[in-house]
Each structure stands twice: as C-alpha cells, then as structure tokens.
Amino acid sequence: MRHKNNIRPDLGYGLGLRTDHYEEILKGEPNIDWFEIISENYMVEGGKPLYYLDQIAERYPLVMHGVSLSIGSSDPINMDYLKDLKKLEARIKPKWISDHLCWTSHGGHNTHDLMPLPYNQETLNHVIERVSQVQDYLGRQILLENASSYLTYKASDMSEWDFISEIAERADCLILLDINNIYVSGFNHEFDPKTYIEHIAPEKVWQIHLAGHENNGDYIIDTHDHPVIDEVWELYDFALQKLGPVSTMIERDDHIPPLSELLAELDQARLIGQKYAK
Amino acid sequence: MLSDLQNKFKNAVMKSQKDDFLTEIEEGGKITPSQRLHIYSHAYKARLLEVLKDDFPVLHAMVGDDIFEVVCAKYIDQYPSTHPSLRYFGQHMALFLRSHKPYNENPALIEMAEFEWAFNDVFDGVDDRRITIEDVAIIPPQAWTTLRLHLQPTFHINQFKWNTPAIWSMVTNESDQKIVPEQYPQSAPCIQWRADLVCYFRTLDLDEGPALKLAAEQRAFPEICQSLEQHGEQAPMRAAELLKVWVNEGLICQLEYLKA
Numbered sequence: 001m002r003h004k005n006n007i008r009p010d011l012g013y014g015l016g017l018r019t020d021h022y023e024e025i026l027k028g029e030p031n032i033d034w035f036e037i038i039s040e041n042y043m044v045e046g047g048k049p050l051y052y053l054d055q056i057a058e059r060y061p062l063v064m065h066g067v068s069l070s071i072g073s074s075d076p077i078n079m080d081y082l083k084d085l086k087k088l089e090a091r092i093k094p095k096w097i098s099d100h101l102c103w104t105s106h107g108g109h110n111t112h113d114l115m116p117l118p119y120n121q122e123t124l125n126h127v128i129e130r131v132s133q134v135q136d137y138l139g140r141q142i143l144l145e146n147a148s149s150y151l152t153y154k155a156s157d158m159s160e161w162d163f164i165s166e167i168a169e170r171a172d173c174l175i176l177l178d179i180n181n182i183y184v185s186g187f188n189h190e191f192d193p194k195t196y197i198e199h200i201a202p203e204k205v206w207q208i209h210l211a212g213h214e215n216n217g218d219y220i221i222d223t224h225d226h227p228v229i230d231e232v233w234e235l236y237d238f239a240l241q242k243l244g245p246v247s248t249m250i251e252r253d254d255h256i257p258p259l260s261e262l263l264a265e266l267d268q269a270r271l272i273g274q275k276y277a278k
Numbered sequence: 279m280l281s282d283l284q285n286k287f288k289n290a291v292m293k294s295q296k297d298d299f300l301t302e303i304e305e306g307g308k309i310t311p312s313q314r315l316h317i318y319s320h321a322y323k324a325r326l327l328e329v330l331k332d333d334f335p336v337l338h339a340m341v342g343d344d345i346f347e348v349v350c351a352k353y354i355d356q357y358p359s360t361h362p363s364l365r366y367f368g369q370h371m372a373l374f375l376r377s378h379k380p381y382n383e384n385p386a387l388i389e390m391a392e393f394e395w396a397f398n399d400v401f402d403g404v405d406d407r408r409i410t411i412e413d414v415a416i417i418p419p420q421a422w423t424t425l426r427l428h429l430q431p432t433f434h435i436n437q438f439k440w441n442t443p444a445i446w447s448m449v450t451n452e453s454d455q456k457i458v459p460e461q462y463p464q465s466a467p468c469i470q471w472r473a474d475l476v477c478y479f480r481t482l483d484l485d486e487g488p489a490l491k492l493a494a495e496q497r498a499f500p501e502i503c504q505s506l507e508q509h510g511e512q513a514p515m516r517a518a519e520l521l522k523v524w525v526n527e528g529l530i531c532q533l534e535y536l537k538a
Contacts, residue, residue, distance in 0.1 A: 040363045045431075046405035048475050068362035074281035081362045106284040110359040111291060112367075113321055115284070123280055151314035152304040155283060190307055218308040221317065 008206050011061055011095060013266050013273070014249035020256045022052045029059060030263060034095070036249055039066040042092075043084040050091075057092045063207065064089065065176075069099035069134065071144065072117040072127050073106055082137050089138070096206060098143035098176045101127070101164055114147035118155040119163040124170075131171035143206055144168070145176035148184040148213075148222035160185065161199040168204040175200065177246075178209035179236045180228065184220045197239050208248040210236060210269060225254035228265060233272065240276040248273060291319045292358055326354045326367060333368040333398055336449045337390045340457055349374075349381065365402075371395060386440040386459035393442050393468070396434045397479075400472045403432035406531035408473050413533055414525055421535040425499040427524070428532035432472040433494060435487075437465045443481055467491075473528025480527075485509070489520055496534070 012033030017025075024030070035056060042049050056062070068081060089097060102114040117123050135141055146164055168175050177200065186193035210233075212226030228236075228250065240246065250265050283302060290299035296315060303311035330350045331338055338346045357370045372391040375381040382388070408430075417425060441460045448455055467487035470479045482490060488505045499517065506513040506520075524530050 040365070043363060044365065044402035047402040047472060049402055050405070051475055070362075072280075074284055078362060103284055105362070106281075106288045108360055109288065109292065110362060111288065111322055112325055112359060112364055113291075113318060115287060115318070118280065118283060126280060150317040151311065153283065153302055154304050155302065156304070188307070219313075219317070221321075 006203065008203065009095065009247070010245050011063070011247035013270050014063075014247065015262055015266060016065075016249060016251045016253070017053075017056065017062075018252070018256050019052075021259045022056070024259050026052070026055055026059075030259060032060065032263070032266065034061040034063065034247070034249075036063045036065045036251070037092075037094075039064045039085055039088060039097070040068055043088055053092060062092050062094045064092070064094040064097045065145075066097070066099040067112075067114070068104055068110065070104040070110075071099060071101065071130050071134070072103040072115075072123065074103075074126070075105055075108065077130060077133055078105070079137075082134065086138060096143055096174070097138065097140070098145055098207065100147045101144040101167065102147045116147065116149040116151065116153070117163075118153040119158045119160060120155055124163065124166055127167055128171040131167065131173050135171070135173065141172065141174050143174040143176040145178050145209065146181050146185075147178075148181040148188075148220075150188055150219065150221075152189055159191070159196075159199075161196045165200060165204070168201065174206045175204045176207040176209060177205045177239065177243075178211070178251075179239055180209065180211040180213060180232050180251075181222060183232050183235055184213050184222045187220045193235055194238055197235070197242055200243075202243040205243050205246055208236070208239065208246045209251045210248060210265075211251040211253075223254060224251055227261075228268075233268065236269065237272050237275070240273060245273060245277055287318075290315055291322045293355075294319070323351070323354060325364075326350070326359070329364050329367050330354075330371070334371060334391060334394050336394055336446050337371075337387060339449045340387060340390060340445065340459075352378070365398070368395060368398070384459075386442065386445075389436075389438050389440050389442040390445065392436060393438075393446060393470075393479075396436065396470045397477055400432045400434060400470050400477045403472060406431055408528040409525060409530045409533055411522065411525055414521065417533065417535060418537070421537065423498065423500055424536040426496045426534040427493045427499075427521075427530050428496065428534060429494050429529055430471045430473065430531050432470075433529065434470040435491065435494065436468055436470075438462070438468050438481075439465045443468050443479055446479075469529075471527075471529055478527065485516070486520055489517065490524070493524070 014034035014036055015032050017035040017037045042053050100114045102117060104111055104115060164175060182193045182196045210228045211224045212228055214221045214223040248269050250262055252262060286299040286302060289295040300311050300315060303314055305311055327350050353371060353374050359367045372388050372395060375388045375391055439461055445457055467482045468479060469482060485506055489502050492502050492505055503513050503517045506516045509516045
C-alpha cells in the first residue's frame with residue numbers, strides 16, 4: 001500500500017526531550033517548536049516518565065524516535081515491542097515515528113547499539129519487506145535514520161546513500177537525515193558527505209538531526225555529548241540548499257548541558273534555516 | 279547470508295569470538311579491521327556497565343569500583359540483554375550474585391541487589407490513585423466486615439536479614455560513615471512503593487508485617503484484626519491505627535466493601 005498525502009510538514013526547530021530539562025520546560029515554556037522523545041524511555045507502565053511526558057505533550061508537538069526496532073535484523077520483528085510502540089503512539093499522538101537503519105538484536109539478544117548493515121540486494125529486500133510490515137502494523141509511514149558507522153563489510157556492494165534511497169523509495173518510507181552521522185561516517189569511511197546529501201531525494205527527508213561527536217584523530221565516534229562542530233553546521237547549510245526547509249533538532253544524549261546552551265545551538269540552526277525558508 | 283553475518287558480529291562483540299568476523303570487514307582507511315571492531319565491542323560493554331552503575335549505585339558503593347566492574351563484566355557475559363529496553367538489563371543481578379562464588383557468601387550484597395532492583399520497578403510501575411482518610415470515614419459501620427484493601431500496584435514486600443535499608447539510606451544520603459553490613463537478630467519485612475510520583479520504603483513493625491501481607495492478599499479486614507490477636511481486645515484498635523498509617527502513606531489505592 002502506498003501512503004498518500006506526502007506533503008512534508010515543517011515543525012520548525014526542536015530538541016531531544018531529556019529528564020534534566022523537564023521542570024524548566026514546564027515552568028518556562030521555552031522557545032522550542034517541538035520535542036523528540038526516545039520511545040523506549042516512555043514504553044513503561046507509569047510514574048514520572050509518563051507524568052512529565054503527558055504534560056509536555058499538551059504543550060508541544062512531539063515525535064517518537066526509537067532505538068530498538070532492529071529493522072535490519074534477521075530475527076523476526078518483535079511484535080511485543082511494536083505493540084508497546086503503538087500504545088505509546090496512541091497516548092501522545094506524535095507527528096511521526098522514527099528509528100534507525102541498522103540492526104540491534106540477533107538471536108533474541110540485544111546489543112543496544114546501532115549495528116551497521118551490509119549494503120547489498122539481499123539486505124535491501126529484507127529491510128524493505130520489514131519496513132512494510134511495520135508500516136502496515138502502525139498504519140503510517142515511518143522515518144529511518146542513517147546511523148554512524150565504524151566499519152564496512154566486504155559483503156557490501158552499494159553506497160549507503162543508494163541503499164537508504166532505494167529503501168525509502170521501494171518501502172515507501174521516509175528519511176530522518178542525521179547530518180552529523182553523515183559527517184562521522186564520511187570521516188571514518190573516507191567519502192565526501194556532500195555526495196551523500198546530493199543523492200538523497202529531498203521529498204523523502206522529513207527530519208534532520210544535528211549533534212556533536214568525539215574526534216579521536218584517526219576516527220570519530222558519534223557520542224552526542226558535544227556541541228555541533230563548524231563543519232557540521234556548514235554541511236547543514238549545504239543540506240538545506242538541496243532539501244529546502246526541514247524540521248530540525250539538536251540531539252544531545254550525554255553530558256546534558258543547561259537548556260540555555262541547547263537553545264543557543266538551536267538559534268544557530270534557525271539562523272541557517274532562515275536563509276532557505278519559503 | 280545476513281543472519282550468518284549478524285551472528286558472527288554479535289559473537290565478536292558479546293563473546294570476543296573475533297576471528298570469524300574480522301575477515302568480513304573491509305580493509306583500508308586509517309584504522310585496521312580489528313580497531314574498527316573494537317569500537318563496537320568496547321561500546322557494548324561500556325554502555326551496559328553504565329546501565330548497571332545507574333541501577334545499582336549502592337551495591338557499587340558496597341563492593342567498590344574494582345569488584346563492581348568484575349561483577350558487571352561477568353554479568354554482561356552471562357546475561358545478555360533479552361529486552362529491547364535497557365531498563366530491564368539488570369533484572370537478574372540478585373540471581374547472578376546468589377549463584378556465583380564468592381558473592382553468594384555475602385548475602386548482604388544479594389539483598390541490596392533485590393532492594394535496588396525493586397526501586398526500579400517501583401519508579402515506573404503502574405499508576406493508581408491514593409485513597410484518603412475521608413474515603414475511609416464514609417465506610418458504613420456494617421460494611422467493615424466486608425472491607426478489603428487494594429494496595430498500590432507498585433507495592434513490594436521483602437524479608438531482610440541484614441540492615442539493607444539502612445545501608446541504602448546511608449549511601450544515598452552521602453553519609454561519610456563506613457558501610458558495615460549487620461545481621462538483624464531476626465529478619466524484618468521491608469516495603470517499597472510509590473505514592474503519586476515519590477518512591478518510598480519502610481521497615482515494618484513486628485506486628486505490622488503479617489497484617490500488611492494479609493492486606494496485600496486482599497483478605498477481609500476481620501482477618502487483619504485476627505492477625506493482631508496479641509493485642510487482645512485492642513486488636514481492632516491496632517488494625518484501625520495501622521489502616522490510618524497505610525492510608526496516610528499512600529499505600530492504599532482502593533477500598534472494596536459491600537455497600538448494601
């Protein structure tokens with residue numbers, strides 16, 4: 001089934017919702033257009049996580065971002081997980097749901113890491129079938145994010161940008177483009193990040209992630225614990241030239257700074273975005 | 279085959295069986311296939327260690343950094359995560375300690391793992407309302423014999439032989455006192471629960487334990503009174519007193535009784 005009404009909404013500029021900021025958000029209602037939540041953190045029965053989430057959902061648009069869908073795993077889709085995901089979706093009515101183009105589990109064991117996929121026809125067919133299964137169950141399109149990676153397989157025979165583009169096209173899903181991840185993987189695998197962005201169909205990209213990383217000299221780790229670096233801001237500018245306005249957010253997962261610091265980073269994204277606003 | 283490749287990668291990361299997988303990695307670039315694999319295997323163990331540190335901070339303080347890391351390394355090897363959420367990764371810690379030397383020779387550690395894990399469940403367990411003294415006041419006199427209490431869904435009760443709750447408080451309150459596990463003369467029941475959004479724990483009075491266990495089983499109020507027979511004629515008064523305490527502490531979420 002092809003999904004209709006494929007007009008990209010522009011939510012503006014958002015942040016990843018983090019527990020450190022709950023009170024400040026509720027008291028101050030800061031200048032943030034929307035929040036992204038880590039779905040698994042709220043797939044619980046009650047208590048503080050859902051208490052705060054319900055209140056923030058009343059005030060801001062939310063999107064759900066998962067880390068454990070394991071769309072590329074050779075294990076069967078975890079239907080208990082999907083059921084819980086759908087329950088959370090019904091509760092907070094997110095603008096969309098995303099996860100990563102990777103695998104996280106095998107043989108019933110979870111790595112809790114975003115493991116890379118071999119980019120070839122076998123994987124392509126496998127992932128496309130599973131995306132369809134997930135979208136049919138949820139009754140909506142999902143967004144898949146390009147994950148950072150530190151190795152490539154001998155079994156790969158296509159580029160990551162061709163791989164994700166073909167999945168988005170054939171599975172009729174959407175893309176969450178992480179600009180930092182493109183930069184990180186470009187460094188680790190020695191490709192030009194701009195080539196990646198140039199090959200992505202603009203209408204498929206519904207969300208952009210911006211984040212920081214840890215540069216170890218010979219390789220970069222996607223730690224999400226630093227501010228966005230200048231090279232990634234430039235790449236974001238380049239991406240918006242190609243894609244047009246896209247809902248953008250800053251993703252910080254560790255060493256969470258005061259909200260004011262993240263708001264300043266978000267203002268930087270706004271400044272760049274204003275150049276390409278329609 | 280995708281499954282075969284993922285199995286090799288998983289075994290390389292989780293079981294350090296690297297050789298089969300290293301040959302699958304494209305060579306080239308500034309770092310070797312072995313270094314590339316190491317990024318994943320290091321991240322796997324570091325992430326799970328952080329989760330266990332978050333879930334068992336007092337157990338960590340009791341054994342110190344070095345032993346805690348050894349415990350966690352063995353735990354990570356033996357109990358790979360089977361749930362999509364890291365929230366459940368530490369669920370077997372008490373079982374692990376109970377079944378491995380030399381940790382099973384130190385029961386205070388096992389009790390602490392149980393106590394800390396119960397707080398995990400209390401923290402995000404099912405929400406329910408808390409009844410008030412006003413709700414109790416409107417119970418018709420003739421209905422008291424049919425009264426059954428429903429405790430919060432997050433209610434936990436454990437028998438502790440060691441001063442586990444006291445150690446937990448000491449470490450959590452950042453006291454400078456040395457941690458000295460002490461065995462109680464006789465085991466004491468300790469309860470953990472959440473009222474509204476706050477997690478609580480309390481060691482029960484000697485007569486309160488059996489009474490609250492009956493309440494948790496939703497036995498009729500007269501049975502609770504009977505369990506307090508050591509108070510003689512004062513048993514109903516003691517039961518009413520305990521009920522008031524339980525209500526004020528937010529332990530009760532529903533009063534069930536025949537209204538007619």
